[in-house]
Amino acid sequence: MTPTANWSYPTRVLFGAGRIAELPAACAxxxxxxxxxxxxxxxxxxxxxxxxxxxxxQAGLGRAVFADVDPNPTDRNLSDGLRAYREGGHDGVVAFxxxxxxxxxxxxxxxxxxxxxxxxxxxxxxxxTRADADAIxxxxxxxxxxxxxxxxxxxxxxxxxxxxxxxxxxxxxxxPRVVVSDPELTLGLPPAITAGTGMDAFxxxxxxxxxxxxxxxxxxxxxxxxxxxxxxxPRAFKDGADLEARAQMLAAGSMGxxxxxxxxxxxxxxxxxxxxxYGTHHGTTNAVVMPAVLRxxxxxxxxxxxxxxAYLGIAGGFDGFLGRVEELNAMFGFPEGLRAMGVKxxxxxxxxxxAVEDPSAGGNPVEMTQENTEALFAAAM
Numbered sequence: 001m002t003p004t005a006n007w008s009y010p011t012r013v014l015f016g017a018g019r020i021a022e023l024p025a026a027c028a029x030x031x032x033x034x035x036x037x038x039x040x041x042x043x044x045x046x047x048x049x050x051x052x053x054x055x056x057x058q059a060g061l062g063r064a065v066f067a068d069v070d071p072n073p074t075d076r077n078l079s080d081g082l083r084a085y086r087e088g089g090h091d092g093v094v095a096f097x098x099x100x101x102x103x104x105x106x107x108x109x110x111x112x113x114x115x116x117x118x119x120x121x122x123x124x125x126x127x128x129t130r131a132d133a134d135a136i137x138x139x140x141x142x143x144x145x146x147x148x149x150x151x152x153x154x155x156x157x158x159x160x161x162x163x164x165x166x167x168x169x170x171x172x173x174x175x176p177r178v179v180v181s182d183p184e185l186t187l188g189l190p191p192a193i194t195a196g197t198g199m200d201a202f203x204x205x206x207x208x209x210x211x212x213x214x215x216x217x218x219x220x221x222x223x224x225x226x227x228x229x230x231x232x233x234p235r236a237f238k239d240g241a242d243l244e245a246r247a248q249m250l251a252a253g254s255m256g257x258x259x260x261x262x263x264x265x266x267x268x269x270x271x272x273x274x275x276x277x278y279g280t281h282h283g284t285t286n287a288v289v290m291p292a293v294l295r296x297x298x299x300x301x302x303x304x305x306x307x308x309x310a311y312l313g314i315a316g317g318f319d320g321f322l323g324r325v326e327e328l329n330a331m332f333g334f335p336e337g338l339r340a341m342g343v344k345x346x347x348x349x350x351x352x353x354x355a356v357e358d359p360s361a362g363g364n365p366v367e368m369t370q371e372n373t374e375a376l377f378a379a380a381m
Contacts, residue, residue: 010152010258015181015251017243023052023094023142024059026178030138032092035061036085038105039097040069048144048185052096064088066108069097072275072282073104074161075118081108085137092138095176098197099148099282102141103156106174109137110156123155123170123359131171141176144185146236146249147197147283149204149257151179159276166272168359181254183247191237192284195332198233198249200283202226202328203267203290204256209308210301211263211363218262223311225255230312230324237332263363266293266355266376273354280341287325287334288341292380294322296372300365339381348377 012029014022027035035056043049044067057063066084069077085093085108095105111118113135120130141151150156155170189197205225208218228248235245270293271285294305298318306317314320335341343351352373355361361368368376 010254011175011177011179013152013179013181013254017182017184017247019180020052020142020182020185021055023055023140023180024061026140026180027056027061027092027094030092030140030177032138032140033061034088034090035064035092035094035140036088036090036108037065037094037096038069038081038108039065039067039101040071041067043067043097043101043144046188048188049096052094052142056094064090069100069104071100072159072166072279073100073107073157074159076161077104078107078111078118078158082111085112092140094140094142095151096142096144098143098145099150102143102148102150103158105141106139106150106176107156107158107169109139110169110171110174112137118158118169119160119167121169121171123168128171133171133173136171136173139174139176140178140180142180142182142185143250143253145189145193145197146186146246146253147200149201149253149255151176151181152254153257157272164276165354166276181250183243183250186246186250187241187243189240191240194240195233195237195334196281196283196287197253198229198236198283199287199328199332201249201253201256202229202233203283203286204260204264205229205252206290207265207267207363208256208259208262210297210304210365211265212365213263213363215262218259221255222259222262223308225252225259226308227312228252228255233328234331264360265364266296266361266368268360269355269358269364269368270351270377270380272358272360273351274338274341274343277347277351278342284334285341287329287332288338289380290325291322291329292376294325295379296376297364297366337381338377343381345378345381348374352377
Protein backbone atom coordinates (compact mmCIF):
# COMPACT_ATOMS: atom_id res chain seq x y z
CA MET A 1 0.00 0.00 0.00
CA THR A 2 1.38 3.41 -0.98
CA PRO A 3 1.73 5.63 2.14
CA THR A 4 -0.03 8.99 2.37
CA ALA A 5 0.81 11.76 4.87
CA ASN A 6 0.67 15.52 5.40
CA TRP A 7 4.05 17.18 6.00
CA SER A 8 5.04 20.66 7.18
CA TYR A 9 8.60 21.82 7.75
CA PRO A 10 10.10 24.71 9.61
CA THR A 11 10.59 28.36 9.10
CA ARG A 12 13.41 30.76 8.20
CA VAL A 13 16.39 30.29 10.53
CA LEU A 14 19.36 32.67 10.87
CA PHE A 15 21.99 30.28 12.27
CA GLY A 16 25.53 31.08 13.39
CA ALA A 17 27.75 32.79 15.92
CA GLY A 18 27.01 36.50 16.23
CA ARG A 19 23.68 36.34 14.40
CA ILE A 20 21.90 37.92 17.41
CA ALA A 21 22.97 41.23 15.84
CA GLU A 22 20.31 40.55 13.20
CA LEU A 23 17.46 40.50 15.75
CA PRO A 24 16.09 43.95 14.76
CA ALA A 25 16.13 42.94 11.10
CA ALA A 26 14.32 39.72 11.99
CA CYS A 27 11.63 41.75 13.74
CA ALA A 28 11.27 43.97 10.69
CA UNK A 29 10.96 40.90 8.47
CA UNK A 30 8.19 39.59 10.72
CA UNK A 31 6.41 42.96 10.66
CA UNK A 32 7.01 43.69 14.37
CA UNK A 33 7.53 47.33 15.39
CA UNK A 34 6.72 47.15 19.13
CA UNK A 35 7.97 43.76 20.37
CA UNK A 36 7.50 42.33 23.83
CA UNK A 37 10.50 40.17 24.71
CA UNK A 38 9.23 37.18 26.70
CA UNK A 39 11.74 35.14 28.68
CA UNK A 40 12.03 33.33 32.03
CA UNK A 41 13.06 34.63 35.43
CA UNK A 42 16.49 33.00 35.25
CA UNK A 43 17.37 34.91 32.09
CA UNK A 44 15.85 38.26 33.03
CA UNK A 45 19.03 39.73 34.54
CA UNK A 46 21.66 37.97 32.41
CA UNK A 47 23.95 39.77 30.01
CA UNK A 48 22.63 38.03 26.90
CA UNK A 49 19.13 39.32 27.65
CA UNK A 50 20.36 42.84 28.28
CA UNK A 51 22.32 42.73 25.00
CA UNK A 52 19.22 41.63 23.07
CA UNK A 53 17.17 44.42 24.65
CA UNK A 54 19.96 46.89 23.79
CA UNK A 55 19.75 45.84 20.14
CA UNK A 56 15.99 46.32 20.09
CA UNK A 57 16.18 49.69 21.83
CA GLN A 58 18.93 50.99 19.54
CA ALA A 59 16.79 50.05 16.54
CA GLY A 60 13.84 52.07 17.90
CA LEU A 61 11.84 48.98 18.86
CA GLY A 62 11.59 49.72 22.58
CA ARG A 63 12.89 47.75 25.54
CA ALA A 64 9.86 45.88 26.85
CA VAL A 65 10.38 42.58 28.66
CA PHE A 66 8.13 40.08 30.45
CA ALA A 67 9.91 37.45 32.53
CA ASP A 68 7.43 36.07 35.06
CA VAL A 69 7.61 32.59 33.56
CA ASP A 70 7.90 29.38 35.59
CA PRO A 71 10.17 26.48 34.52
CA ASN A 72 6.95 24.68 33.53
CA PRO A 73 4.86 27.60 32.17
CA THR A 74 1.31 27.86 33.49
CA ASP A 75 -1.97 29.48 32.51
CA ARG A 76 -1.31 32.04 35.26
CA ASN A 77 1.98 33.01 33.58
CA LEU A 78 0.05 33.31 30.33
CA SER A 79 -2.58 35.61 31.85
CA ASP A 80 0.13 37.87 33.28
CA GLY A 81 1.99 37.90 29.96
CA LEU A 82 -1.15 38.79 28.03
CA ARG A 83 -1.82 41.66 30.41
CA ALA A 84 1.71 43.00 29.82
CA TYR A 85 1.33 42.58 26.05
CA ARG A 86 -2.00 44.39 25.85
CA GLU A 87 -1.14 47.18 28.28
CA GLY A 88 2.10 47.81 26.41
CA GLY A 89 0.39 48.08 23.03
CA HIS A 90 2.69 45.50 21.47
CA ASP A 91 2.34 44.05 17.98
CA GLY A 92 4.53 40.97 18.23
CA VAL A 93 6.68 38.83 20.48
CA VAL A 94 10.38 38.03 20.71
CA ALA A 95 10.31 34.62 22.40
CA PHE A 96 13.71 34.42 24.07
CA UNK A 97 15.25 31.61 26.11
CA UNK A 98 14.79 27.91 26.65
CA UNK A 99 11.62 25.93 26.23
CA UNK A 100 9.73 27.71 28.99
CA UNK A 101 10.35 31.25 27.74
CA UNK A 102 9.76 30.39 24.10
CA UNK A 103 6.65 28.29 24.80
CA UNK A 104 5.09 31.07 26.89
CA UNK A 105 6.11 33.75 24.38
CA UNK A 106 4.46 31.84 21.56
CA UNK A 107 1.27 31.49 23.59
CA UNK A 108 1.18 35.22 24.39
CA UNK A 109 1.35 35.96 20.65
CA UNK A 110 -1.24 33.27 19.92
CA UNK A 111 -3.76 34.26 22.58
CA UNK A 112 -3.40 38.05 22.26
CA UNK A 113 -6.33 38.28 19.86
CA UNK A 114 -8.39 35.22 20.84
CA UNK A 115 -11.69 35.30 22.76
CA UNK A 116 -11.86 31.64 23.81
CA UNK A 117 -9.87 30.13 26.71
CA UNK A 118 -6.49 28.60 25.84
CA UNK A 119 -7.68 25.08 26.69
CA UNK A 120 -10.09 25.25 23.73
CA UNK A 121 -7.04 24.99 21.45
CA UNK A 122 -5.51 21.83 22.90
CA UNK A 123 -3.83 19.55 20.35
CA UNK A 124 -6.90 17.36 19.93
CA UNK A 125 -8.28 16.64 16.46
CA UNK A 126 -8.98 19.90 14.63
CA UNK A 127 -9.43 22.06 17.73
CA UNK A 128 -6.80 24.44 16.34
CA THR A 129 -9.34 25.55 13.72
CA ARG A 130 -11.32 27.21 16.50
CA ALA A 131 -8.72 29.99 16.65
CA ASP A 132 -8.91 33.26 14.77
CA ALA A 133 -5.77 32.79 12.68
CA ASP A 134 -5.72 36.45 11.61
CA ALA A 135 -5.51 37.56 15.26
CA ILE A 136 -2.25 35.68 15.97
CA UNK A 137 0.62 38.11 16.46
CA UNK A 138 3.96 37.52 14.69
CA UNK A 139 6.77 35.79 16.58
CA UNK A 140 10.55 35.91 16.37
CA UNK A 141 12.25 33.18 18.41
CA UNK A 142 15.73 33.27 19.93
CA UNK A 143 16.79 29.98 21.58
CA UNK A 144 19.34 30.17 24.40
CA UNK A 145 19.36 26.43 25.17
CA UNK A 146 19.85 23.44 22.88
CA UNK A 147 16.99 21.16 23.80
CA UNK A 148 13.29 21.69 23.28
CA UNK A 149 13.47 23.03 19.74
CA UNK A 150 10.39 25.10 20.53
CA UNK A 151 11.81 27.80 18.26
CA UNK A 152 10.82 25.70 15.22
CA UNK A 153 7.65 24.21 16.72
CA UNK A 154 3.96 24.86 16.13
CA UNK A 155 2.87 24.15 19.70
CA UNK A 156 3.53 25.03 23.34
CA UNK A 157 3.19 23.04 26.54
CA UNK A 158 1.20 24.87 29.23
CA UNK A 159 0.47 23.51 32.71
CA UNK A 160 -3.04 23.92 34.08
CA UNK A 161 -2.41 25.51 37.49
CA UNK A 162 -5.60 23.97 38.93
CA UNK A 163 -5.28 20.36 37.75
CA UNK A 164 -1.44 20.36 37.42
CA UNK A 165 -1.84 18.66 34.04
CA UNK A 166 0.32 19.69 31.08
CA UNK A 167 -1.55 20.45 27.88
CA UNK A 168 -0.16 20.83 24.36
CA UNK A 169 -1.62 23.88 22.60
CA UNK A 170 -1.26 23.74 18.81
CA UNK A 171 -1.74 26.02 15.84
CA UNK A 172 0.26 26.15 12.57
CA UNK A 173 0.68 29.93 12.87
CA UNK A 174 2.38 29.56 16.27
CA UNK A 175 5.48 28.65 14.26
CA PRO A 176 7.83 31.66 14.60
CA ARG A 177 8.28 33.62 11.38
CA VAL A 178 12.03 34.01 11.91
CA VAL A 179 14.45 32.23 14.26
CA VAL A 180 17.76 33.78 15.33
CA SER A 181 19.86 30.78 16.35
CA ASP A 182 23.17 32.01 17.79
CA PRO A 183 25.29 29.40 19.62
CA GLU A 184 27.17 32.15 21.47
CA LEU A 185 23.99 32.71 23.53
CA THR A 186 24.31 29.16 24.92
CA LEU A 187 27.93 29.50 26.14
CA GLY A 188 26.85 30.47 29.67
CA LEU A 189 24.62 27.44 30.26
CA PRO A 190 25.70 25.52 33.37
CA PRO A 191 26.64 21.84 32.85
CA ALA A 192 23.46 20.45 34.46
CA ILE A 193 21.19 22.51 32.18
CA THR A 194 23.39 21.74 29.17
CA ALA A 195 22.97 18.02 29.87
CA GLY A 196 19.25 18.13 30.69
CA THR A 197 18.28 20.18 27.65
CA GLY A 198 20.60 18.14 25.43
CA MET A 199 18.97 14.89 26.48
CA ASP A 200 15.59 16.46 25.75
CA ALA A 201 16.78 16.92 22.16
CA PHE A 202 17.95 13.29 22.15
CA UNK A 203 14.56 12.12 23.46
CA UNK A 204 12.75 14.04 20.72
CA UNK A 205 14.92 12.44 18.04
CA UNK A 206 14.76 8.96 19.59
CA UNK A 207 10.99 8.93 19.98
CA UNK A 208 10.41 10.38 16.51
CA UNK A 209 12.70 7.75 15.01
CA UNK A 210 10.85 4.95 16.82
CA UNK A 211 7.34 6.27 16.17
CA UNK A 212 5.38 3.95 13.85
CA UNK A 213 3.93 6.78 11.77
CA UNK A 214 5.11 7.32 8.19
CA UNK A 215 7.37 10.35 7.86
CA UNK A 216 10.73 9.36 6.32
CA UNK A 217 12.04 12.95 6.23
CA UNK A 218 11.52 13.26 9.98
CA UNK A 219 13.07 9.83 10.52
CA UNK A 220 16.20 10.91 8.67
CA UNK A 221 16.46 14.16 10.62
CA UNK A 222 15.90 12.25 13.88
CA UNK A 223 18.72 9.85 13.09
CA UNK A 224 21.23 12.60 12.36
CA UNK A 225 20.01 14.54 15.41
CA UNK A 226 20.78 11.56 17.65
CA UNK A 227 24.27 11.37 16.16
CA UNK A 228 24.93 15.04 16.84
CA UNK A 229 23.82 14.72 20.48
CA UNK A 230 25.84 11.55 21.01
CA UNK A 231 28.97 13.17 19.57
CA UNK A 232 28.70 16.73 20.85
CA UNK A 233 26.74 16.78 24.11
CA PRO A 234 29.58 15.21 26.14
CA ARG A 235 31.90 17.88 24.71
CA ALA A 236 29.51 20.74 25.56
CA PHE A 237 29.00 19.29 29.05
CA LYS A 238 32.73 19.03 29.75
CA ASP A 239 33.70 22.37 28.17
CA GLY A 240 30.91 24.93 28.04
CA ALA A 241 33.08 27.24 25.92
CA ASP A 242 33.39 24.69 23.08
CA LEU A 243 31.60 26.78 20.45
CA GLU A 244 31.56 24.02 17.82
CA ALA A 245 29.86 21.64 20.26
CA ARG A 246 27.41 24.36 21.29
CA ALA A 247 26.54 25.07 17.65
CA GLN A 248 26.03 21.40 16.79
CA MET A 249 23.81 20.97 19.87
CA LEU A 250 21.75 24.05 18.94
CA ALA A 251 21.17 22.47 15.52
CA ALA A 252 20.28 19.13 17.14
CA GLY A 253 17.71 20.83 19.38
CA SER A 254 15.92 22.31 16.38
CA MET A 255 16.20 19.02 14.50
CA GLY A 256 14.48 17.17 17.34
CA UNK A 257 11.47 19.47 17.21
CA UNK A 258 11.24 19.16 13.43
CA UNK A 259 11.53 15.38 13.70
CA UNK A 260 8.80 14.90 16.28
CA UNK A 261 6.18 15.87 13.74
CA UNK A 262 6.46 12.08 13.23
CA UNK A 263 5.34 11.52 16.82
CA UNK A 264 6.64 11.18 20.36
CA UNK A 265 6.03 8.32 22.79
CA UNK A 266 6.22 6.93 26.30
CA UNK A 267 9.27 8.97 27.36
CA UNK A 268 7.28 12.19 27.03
CA UNK A 269 4.01 10.59 28.15
CA UNK A 270 5.69 9.71 31.48
CA UNK A 271 7.70 12.92 31.76
CA UNK A 272 4.77 15.31 31.29
CA UNK A 273 2.72 14.26 34.36
CA UNK A 274 5.87 13.90 36.49
CA UNK A 275 6.97 17.42 35.57
CA UNK A 276 3.51 18.88 36.11
CA UNK A 277 3.13 17.16 39.51
CA TYR A 278 6.64 17.50 40.92
CA GLY A 279 8.12 20.44 38.97
CA THR A 280 11.06 18.37 37.72
CA HIS A 281 13.26 19.52 34.84
CA HIS A 282 11.68 18.19 31.65
CA GLY A 283 14.81 17.08 29.78
CA THR A 284 16.35 15.49 32.86
CA THR A 285 13.11 13.60 33.54
CA ASN A 286 13.13 12.36 29.94
CA ALA A 287 16.66 11.06 30.41
CA VAL A 288 15.83 9.34 33.71
CA VAL A 289 12.88 7.37 32.27
CA MET A 290 14.57 6.66 28.92
CA PRO A 291 16.25 3.32 29.80
CA ALA A 292 13.01 1.87 31.20
CA VAL A 293 11.07 3.02 28.12
CA LEU A 294 13.68 1.50 25.80
CA ARG A 295 13.28 -1.85 27.53
CA UNK A 296 9.48 -1.49 27.41
CA UNK A 297 9.55 -0.81 23.66
CA UNK A 298 12.27 -3.33 22.83
CA UNK A 299 10.03 -5.85 21.02
CA UNK A 300 8.91 -3.15 18.57
CA UNK A 301 12.16 -1.19 18.09
CA UNK A 302 15.08 -3.62 18.55
CA UNK A 303 15.89 -3.95 14.86
CA UNK A 304 15.36 -0.24 14.16
CA UNK A 305 17.62 0.86 17.02
CA UNK A 306 20.21 -1.67 15.92
CA UNK A 307 20.43 0.27 12.64
CA UNK A 308 20.58 3.56 14.54
CA UNK A 309 23.36 2.25 16.78
CA ALA A 310 25.42 1.37 13.72
CA TYR A 311 24.96 4.86 12.30
CA LEU A 312 25.92 6.45 15.63
CA GLY A 313 29.06 4.30 15.79
CA ILE A 314 27.81 2.31 18.79
CA ALA A 315 28.66 -1.39 18.85
CA GLY A 316 26.25 -4.05 20.08
CA GLY A 317 22.96 -3.18 18.40
CA PHE A 318 20.01 -2.46 20.70
CA ASP A 319 21.94 -3.44 23.86
CA GLY A 320 24.79 -1.17 22.85
CA PHE A 321 22.37 1.70 22.26
CA LEU A 322 20.72 1.17 25.65
CA GLY A 323 24.14 0.96 27.29
CA ARG A 324 25.17 4.26 25.71
CA VAL A 325 22.05 5.99 27.08
CA GLU A 326 22.84 4.67 30.56
CA GLU A 327 26.47 5.75 30.13
CA LEU A 328 25.41 9.29 29.21
CA ASN A 329 23.02 9.49 32.17
CA ALA A 330 25.83 8.44 34.51
CA MET A 331 28.27 10.86 32.88
CA PHE A 332 25.87 13.75 33.44
CA GLY A 333 25.15 12.78 37.06
CA PHE A 334 21.41 12.36 36.58
CA PRO A 335 19.30 10.73 39.33
CA GLU A 336 19.11 6.94 39.08
CA GLY A 337 15.36 6.71 38.75
CA LEU A 338 12.21 8.70 39.48
CA ARG A 339 12.31 7.88 43.20
CA ALA A 340 15.48 9.96 43.47
CA MET A 341 13.57 12.84 41.85
CA GLY A 342 10.92 12.74 44.59
CA VAL A 343 8.26 10.66 42.83
CA LYS A 344 6.19 8.56 45.25
CA UNK A 345 5.04 4.99 44.49
CA UNK A 346 1.58 5.85 45.80
CA UNK A 347 1.14 8.32 42.92
CA UNK A 348 1.90 5.77 40.18
CA UNK A 349 -1.75 4.91 39.33
CA UNK A 350 -2.63 8.59 38.94
CA UNK A 351 0.54 9.37 36.97
CA UNK A 352 -0.09 6.36 34.72
CA UNK A 353 -3.65 7.49 34.05
CA UNK A 354 -2.35 10.90 32.96
CA ALA A 355 0.39 9.31 30.85
CA VAL A 356 -2.04 7.12 28.94
CA GLU A 357 -4.16 10.20 28.14
CA ASP A 358 -1.14 12.31 27.13
CA PRO A 359 -1.07 13.05 23.37
CA SER A 360 2.50 11.70 23.22
CA ALA A 361 1.29 8.22 24.16
CA GLY A 362 -0.33 7.77 20.75
CA GLY A 363 3.06 7.76 19.03
CA ASN A 364 4.59 5.03 21.18
CA PRO A 365 5.44 1.86 19.20
CA VAL A 366 3.94 -0.32 21.97
CA GLU A 367 0.37 0.52 22.95
CA MET A 368 0.19 2.07 26.41
CA THR A 369 -2.52 0.83 28.80
CA GLN A 370 -3.18 1.66 32.44
CA GLU A 371 -1.73 -1.69 33.51
CA ASN A 372 1.48 -1.72 31.46
CA THR A 373 2.08 2.00 32.10
CA GLU A 374 1.90 1.46 35.86
CA ALA A 375 4.48 -1.32 35.41
CA LEU A 376 6.60 1.02 33.29
CA PHE A 377 6.50 3.72 35.98
CA ALA A 378 7.50 1.11 38.57
CA ALA A 379 10.45 0.08 36.38
CA ALA A 380 11.50 3.73 36.04
CA MET A 381 11.44 4.34 39.80
